[in-house]
Amino acid sequence: MRIVRVALPVPMPQLFDYTSQDVSEEDIGRCVRVPFGKGEKSGLIVALPTAADVDAERLKPVRHIQREVSALPADWLELVGFTARYYHAPLGEVVALALPPGLRRADAVADREHDPLLAPGAEGRAALAGGARPSRALGLLRQLAGEGGGLRRSAIRALEGGAAVGDLLRRGWLVEVRGDASRPGGVLPPLTNEQAAALDAFAAVPAGFVPWLLQGVTGSGKTEVYLRLAQRELAAGRQVLMLVPEIALTPQLEARVAARFPSAEVVSLHSALAEGARSRGFVRALEGHANIVLGTRLAVFAPLPRLGLILVDEEHDASYKQQEGVRYSARDLAVWRARQRGVPVVLGSATPSLESWQHARNGRYRHLVLARRAVATTLPAVRCVDTRRLKLDEGLSPALQAAIAERVARGEQSLVFLNRRGYAPVLSCPACGWVSTCPHCSANLVVHLADRRLRCHHCGCDGPIPHACPSCGNQDIQPFGRGTQRIEARLAELFPDARVLRVDRDSARTRPQWEALLAAIDAGEADILVGTQMMAKGHDFPKLTLVGVVGADASLHAADFRAPERLFQQLMQVGGRAGRAQLPGQVLIQTEYPEHPLYQCLARHDFDAFAALALEERRRAGFPPHTHQAMLRADAPALDDAVAFLRQAARLAVERAPAGLQVYDPVPMRLTRLARRERAQLLVEAGERNLLQAFLGEWVAALRAQRTARDLRWNLDVDPLDV
Ligand SMILES: Nc1ncnc2c1ncn2[C@@H]1O[C@H](COP(=O)(O)OP(=O)(O)OP(=O)(O)O)[C@@H](O)[C@H]1O
């Protein structure tokens, strides 16, 4: 009988002990189901201690250990352990987040089958040489005979006549082969000088942990650099982890990676996958079969026994930071993991986070720069349209309309970028001043004319658009302000012969919808696009030559100190969609502040100048990256309860605060009320990360020991993005 220590997903920091008759050291890192309270929970075996924390007599036996799957290795346990320590979260919750749900429940991983690499075997070759009578199967086999290293079954199925693949397997004409994962499919494009120089610089550094910042302007071919780097690792028999910020970006990249490495096993991991597929991919990575793991932030937890390289695309993107539960940054964990495993990590972006940019400047990261575009000869010309004295037509300036008209006439595409979906941000009554506010949030209900609803973008509640003012009965209530639907409607009137396509979260709600939209744009089935930030990143549409930016000024004066950084990144990214191929691109920014340094830097494509300015401002104000922060947030049905808890937390903090730690006053959050809960926050800050971490450990322990008002919830956000 041995004691089994288990991490369980419960909001408490401790581990739980059970017993088992047949457990061995090999079971550390395995999923397990155990009795818990009146029910059952599943967790992970993290240790087999010699003595239990409680009386061993009272321990209950484990119910089931999942032994079909290899145990998670020690380095993986260290990774989740570090995550729990650094973000001050219970280990069991980190484990629950890092493991695919099916695996965590210690379910059987039903379909272990993968996507085999297939090529004609001896019998297949004999069939080709003669003898077999003509058939669909033989036709397919002939097609495949030309493929050097074999193809994945999924790729064969996608071929013309590919449905016969099952038939070929049954006849034994196709057999599973072990291919060279690094064999590139198709002809590789010759590298640009800058790409070649970047790869040479990379190759010149001895193996081991090296963090790199790959700062390449939009369209400079960062992806090609990633692919070449990946190829080297695959050739050496190692695994590559590639992180992308958004699920929306995975289909194109997946297709590109699969086309480049037809013999490689590419596994994608993101939250939109079906449970079975996610478990399967995770296990393929764990068992060392997957060559490339491509995914969103949760993929940073993929176990990779042969890891050789980590790539983080668009490293500045806020989606790498989880905003609920365990608030981890996948970008930061990727760097930690690279150090732990002694492998290089490449953070790529046209607009790096100020944190990474500063590291590259002061030598902590190595800096690779791609200053030119790979295909297009120039970056797009960026011009501010001063709207102070202009009469706008539904937010569109004459200059922007004229520029769109030119593109339509030439058969090119335009994009009007407006980061606000819906028809109008609020409905209001000019007679009595009524506005459509959300009953559950301190926010307005947004007018969605497409389906005639008023909808809260924060809590999701919605209702029909009223016919008259609910307050005074006035029939003439008006949508106020502008969103993508309104711009779309006006553009359709202004350009009756053009095809206008809106791309936002409402028009691309599902992955198939999103893929269909992208395919339509790619096929040139749209002339004018109206899009939110969904359109801003990653895409490469050769016929898109104009980007018009509407309504950007609002972020210029936002309260969050990161707002300018985000705005600059967003505008540089979205502007970067213009003129990426042979045709030159143009960006028009409508603004009332054309002299603003942010727009000036943007017009010169000078990220470095902007970053230097912004960092200097942060230094003067004492903001990150010059300081390190943690935010304690509390929410409750009554604001008083939330604030009272934070006041008490502030007292506890001040009692424990070492010199150099700053404790601010609790304040209501900007969006104070969200889904019927009132929210407040308390910031703590220190010049030294270690000092902050040591303090947080003690503080969180003290907070956990507090009695709190009923229905109060709190959470700690280390390195918060929204302050
Ligand atoms: N060496 C090359 N030769 C020819 N074409 C290239 C080369 N490198 C990249 N390209 C092409 O240039 C275009 C831009 O490349 P890519 O999408 O990788 O840019 P990026 O740096 O990731 O840009 P962004 O940050 O805007 O997404 C793509 O169409 C790509 O196929």
Ligand SMILES: [Zn+2]
């Ligand atoms: Zn709401």
